[in-house]
Amino acid sequence: MSNLESAPKLGAFSHMVVTAKHVPTMEKFFSSFFEIKPYFSNRAFCEFVLPNGFRLAFFVPTGTAGERFANDGERHFSSFGMTTHQLDALYERAISPEFVQLGVKVSGPPKDHPLGRTKFLVIRPRRKSLGDYPESVRERDAGKSIVGRVKEQGHI
Numbered sequence: 001m002s003n004l005e006s007a008p009k010l011g012a013f014s015h016m017v018v019t020a021k022h023v024p025t026m027e028k029f030f031s032s033f034f035e036i037k038p039y040f041s042n043r044a045f046c047e048f049v050l051p052n053g054f055r056l057a058f059f060v061p062t063g064t065a066g067e068r069f070a071n072d073g074e075r076h077f078s079s080f081g082m083t084t085h086q087l088d089a090l091y092e093r094a095i096s097p098e099f100v101q102l103g104v105k106v107s108g109p110p111k112d113h114p115l116g117r118t119k120f121l122v123i124r125p126r127r128k129s130l131g132d133y134p135e136s137v138r139e140r141d142a143g144k145s146i147v148g149r150v151k152e153q154g155h156i
Contacts, residue, residue, distance in 0.1 A: 015055035021071045026058040033099065033122070034082075087118060094122050 020026045027038055027046040039049040047057040061069035084090055087110050093099065094106045107121035 013054065015057065017057045017059060019061050019069050019071050020058040021060065023058050023060055029102075030056075030058075033093070033104070081119070087120075091120055094120075 018026075023041075023044055023046050027041055030048060031037060036048055036050070038046050039055075040047045043060075044062065045057065045059045047055055049055050059065070061071065091106065091110055094104055105123040107123075110118045110120045112118050
């Protein structure tokens with residue numbers, strides 16, 4: 001038996017932690033766009049627990065965490081996907097005046113992709129667009145989120 005065969009199998013992803021220079025801005029965007037309240041929040045850490053139990057947290061890397069994590073990397077190399085039963089409604093929300101005014105952009109209407117997925121890309125605004133943060137904490141690059149719907153039965 002090889003090491004690979006005896007290794008524990010991955011069951012599911014349970015959480016994702018994302019560094020942020022200004023956690024309240026990330027909380028405000030995520031809360032208002034997806035209409036979800038954080039499970040816990042302060043100025044340095046914010047965690048959302050989704051209906052399926054997946055946890056998404058934003059944090060400022062300080063102390064020991066600051067030795068292992070940083071905010072100065074290029075942000076355009078990553079994105080994260082979210083699944084919804086209401087993809088069309090979420091797309092309409094993304095292009096609504098409320099979020100366009102904040103600088104939210106999308107890749108275009110939902111589009112069919114391989115493996116039965118329909119999705120679009122939401123590009124969250126740079127903090128400058130939100131208007132209520134100190135200028136000194138402006139992000140260099142906007143983050144991205146992929147929002148999609150899986151058409152295959154049993155995957156939603």
